[in-house]
Amino acid sequence: MSNVFKKLISKELGEVNYHRYFSFVKKSIDTKISDSQVIYNDMYEKLKYRDVKAITKMHSRLNDTMLLAFRISKNFFFAFLVYLGASVFLMVNILQPLVTIIALILLNICFVYKTYEFITNKFCYIDAQIVLVYKAVLDKIIINERKRAQ
Numbered sequence: 196m197s198n199v200f201k202k203l204i205s206k207e208l209g210e211v212n213y214h215r216y217f218s219f220v221k222k223s224i225d226t227k228i229s230d231s232q233v234i235y236n237d238m239y240e241k242l243k244y245r246d247v248k249a250i251t252k253m254h255s256r257l258n259d260t261m262l263l264a265f266r267i268s269k270n271f272f273f274a275f276l277v278y279l280g281a282s283v284f285l286m287v288n289i290l291q292p293l294v295t296i297i298a299l300i301l302l303n304i305c306f307v308y309k310t311y312e313f314i315t316n317k318f319c320y321i322d323a324q325i326v327l328v329y330k331a332v333l334d335k336i337i338i339n340e341r342k343r344a345q
Contacts, residue, residue: 198315199267200322203260204329207253208241213325220321231328238332247340254333257326264316271313278306 197205205213216234223230242250285298 198319198322199260199264200316200319200326203256204322204325207256207329208238212237212241216325216328217321220324224321231324234325234328235332238329239335242332242336245336247337250333250336250340254330254337257330257333261326267312267316271309274306274309278302278309 201213204216208216216237219234220231242253245253281302282299285295285302290298
């Protein structure tokens with residue numbers, strides 16, 4: 196499972212382009228030189244000839260993905276509280292030991308999944324930088340189209 200930003204960029208611009216952008220941003224971070232203009236220019240060249248409706252849909256999908264990433268981070272604390280409460284409830288109530296063990300195992304599996312999802316989306320700095328450049332490109336194309344329409 197990858198983070199939501201990686202899925203979006205891979206789907207919208209292709210897996211090969213995502214890996215190129217990822218490598219470039221990672222190299223920029225390693226050398227402490229931030230130059231996202233190269234990625235911006237590449238994305239702009241790939242997207243500037245697309246239809247305005249397609250660009251608008253891409254922008255909408257980007258906004259939805261950003262909201263999803265925010266929701267995953269925001270809801271993790273609630274998921275942790277539910278996990279903690281359910282675990283305490285299962286241990287305090289006197290149920291059959293086999294039922295309690297199976298329930299705790301299933302609960303732990305679900306919580307590990309939620310934790311993995313949270314961590315992969317919380318600490319995806321490189322993908323977040325790529326998405327910010329992608330958003331800037333889409334915004335620029337939409338603004339240019341609106342100027343042309345007037």
